[in-house]
Amino acid sequence: MKTEINKVEVHHNSLGAPAPGELSAIEKLTNGIEKIAHFFNHVSHKVSSVLLFLLMCVTTVDVIGRNIFNNPITGSYELTGLMLAMMIFFSLGMAQLKRDHIEIDFLTKKLPLKVQAGLNAITSLILSILMALTTWQLIEFTKRMFTGNYLSGELGFPIYIVTALATVGVLFFTLTILLDMLQSILKVVQKNES
Template identity: 30%
Template sequence: MPETDPSSGKRPEPVPRTLGRRVLAAVCGTMLMAMMALTVCDVIGRYVFAHPVTGATELTEMMLVGVIFLGLPAVSLDRDHVAVDILTDRLPGWIQPWRELLVSILSAAILGVISWRIWIYAGQIASYGGATNSLRLPVAPLGYLCATAGAVAAVFMAVVALRDLRR
């Protein structure tokens, strides 16, 4: 949840919902519903018919990774990352914008490094044709998707930090 502005006591306004964010939300929601339906079918198949859905675990894992990484840019735009503010609420109000800037830039840098490493790792997986065990689905495209989404989230994090600093 975004922190309140110390000078006014109000939360900063989120960035307006764009078509792209609505599409991402729809894709993530659809993937969550598909994971739920797949899990229900797998459990019923496993315990009622003694025949689980082949590859259910792989598909669920891949969809979960997709939901998490596709959600990162929207979370970065809204500043909805999980935050523990045990000490930071006690800091003087004039420090808060600078603390926010430092944390956001540091978070952007960390997301950038993670994205870079995922991209390299996806390239390694692609080089030997890495695939899932039972369905033989290629893993590298998912890695590239995660790296791209993480890089977009890093850029958004830096942009939001600079936007908030200008206020």
């Protein structure tokens, strides 16, 4: 009896499939990316929360200074725009993790779950390619801003800092989309356990 079990285990492993209870390579990859994506997106979300608080403080002080003391903060409009850009890019990944992005699924939600997961895998693949290209172009844009020493108009703030931070935010978002794709692929290839 024991010999038969060993033969079955050897035969099972020789086909390249994981033994019962073991994770496949794609599951291990998905788990690793999930840990990384969650960590970096939580950190970037906290940074965007701090930026939102600073944005509120700058706006409040500017309005009070402008209306009561007739002395607004110099460059407040520019500063709020730069902080808003960084805040949005840092929030994209967390919004994707929480599934807060708008989905138009009135047709696809009527399809079987595996078909939905397959469609989600395809759209996530397309989106991850587009976001990877966006990340690459933001890196190139940041290089141009750095070598050209471009500064903001009123404050003289280096633009490459903002574009570099935006690149990091888009990179985290791309990682999250890649995670969605892998999770959808796992849903498609999993056997029904019923």
